[in-house]
Amino acid sequence: WSYQSEDGSSQQQSGQEIVPSGGQAIQGEARWYDPEGGAHEIKYVADDRGYLPTSADLPIGPPIPAAILRSIEWNLAHPEEETKS
Template identity: 60%
Template sequence: MLSKILIAFCAFTVVLSASFSRPNVDIISSRADISPDGSFQWSYQSADGTSQEQSGRPDVLGQIVQGNAEWYDPQGVRHNIVYVADANGYQAASADIPVGPPIPAAILKSLQWNARHPEEQ
């Protein structure tokens, strides 16, 4: 009985790993540079159209990093994201990032009223 379970588990593992395997993709270009002052730059581009680049430099409040990434999904649709990370946090911009609905007028009006009438301590 144990041997049948072991054989079934092995067959399941082979089928599962085959479904997750992807072909290797060649890297067309790659570069990286790290400076003694703490600044850096790196980038790569692969044969399937995926590319990414990032640069950073030290700042009084920490590191400032900016970059972008581009890739194609299985349907061939191009995706791109541009980002900055600094003292204001991580800020990304992309057509793929969903935008929430607008604030309802009644809530917006109450927020404005609250801003004009702060509670006294």
């Protein structure tokens, strides 16, 4: 489905079945104008991984500290062995 309003705002969305999980994947986008006339846009996918939006308007988190990145890399390179009960 899709629509466009008189002020130029618009939205569209489509979906498809995900094979082999049998779930659905929805993708869409929306555009709108703020009271000052600034244009905004968001695109998204919603599937078995969750809701995944992308937009220049979304905040970007701080970078991951180097020490944490090194720790993650070490943990990935040295997985714990599973213990059997």
